[in-house]
Amino acid sequence: MPRMSDKEDRRDDDGDSTTLLETRTKTQRPPLYKVMLLNDDYTPMEFVVLVLERFFGISHAQAFELMLTVHKKGLAVVGVFSHEIAETKVAQVMDFAQRHQHPLQCTMEKE
Numbered sequence: 001m002p003r004m005s006d007k008e009d010r011r012d013d014d015g016d017s018t019t020l021l022e023t024r025t026k027t028q029r030p031p032l033y034k035v036m037l038l039n040d041d042y043t044p045m046e047f048v049v050l051v052l053e054r055f056f057g058i059s060h061a062q063a064f065e066l067m068l069t070v071h072k073k074g075l076a077v078v079g080v081f082s083h084e085i086a087e088t089k090v091a092q093v094m095d096f097a098q099r100h101q102h103p104l105q106c107t108m109e110k111e
Ligand code: TYC
Pocket: 037, 038, 039, 040, 041, 042, 043, 044, 045, 048, 067, 068, 070, 071, 104, 105
């Protein structure tokens, strides 16, 4: 989007050229983070489906499809969140997998 530069040449009341200093307001979006699931040979497919339903609010059918994508491609993005939410999702998945003694890995990466 075009925006005003810091300095703009304007005519003042007397008509002479003056340089006005302006404060520019640039809206910053917070960075977003992709949360990814990694494939492995041991975590049961049903467990991955449950993780996607429970922690990512994905329907059973969509979760099954996404699990198969991870299984076939090695990894997939399962959600995009703010840093704090992404960190929480990763921690929840890793903790849940560990408590069930599955080697499932979940990571995050800046978009
Ligand atoms: N590859 C696993 C199996 O065949 C299933 C699986 C899918 C594991 C996705 C992890 O993120 C994963 N049991």
